[in-house]
Amino acid sequence: MPAEGQEITEHLSQKYGASPEQLAQTRETIRQRGAALGFEFGIGKRDRIYNTFDAHRLLHWAERESPPGAQKALKMALFTAYFTHGLDPSSHVVLLDLVAQVGLDVQ
Structure with missing residues (x-):
């Protein structure tokens, strides 16, 4: 997939x-x-x-390195960011913002 993503209808039409x-x-x-x-x-x-x-790498990190429940909080933040607000989940700026929103260390 290209860095800028792919138009969703085009992608799903090709895939399915x-x-x-x-x-x-x-x-x-x-x-x-x-x-x-x-x-x-x-x-x-x-x-x-x-x-x-x-x-997905971030979710794995949250499971291994963060307090219980952190991965679920991050997963829900990712779902909401993409599925509700249409944000780009491949953007490191978006990902770091979500990490901070759920109270995890962005360092």
């Missing part, structure tokens, strides 16, 4: 062979299921998909 209409219906189903559980998917705020390797 689905039409834009099928993808729109799937996104709406996911949005409704999230809402039923109290999670807001900001469907219109996300138009790109990104490489999340560094975000």
Whole structure:
């Protein structure tokens, strides 16, 4: 995946062979299921998909090096940042901001 990510409909169409209409219906189903559980998917705020390797590395670090519950807090912050607000989870600035938001050491 390129550093700037990829347009989400293009990516999912290539990956799953689905039409834009099928993808729109799937996104709406996911949005409704999230809402039923109290999670807001900001469907219109996300138009790109990104490489999340560094975000996953951070989650691994939080599990190994931080107090109990820190990984879950970071995971929820990552989910909200990307799925609700459309932020880029491959951005180190975004990642460090989220680490600080959940009270972990950014050093």
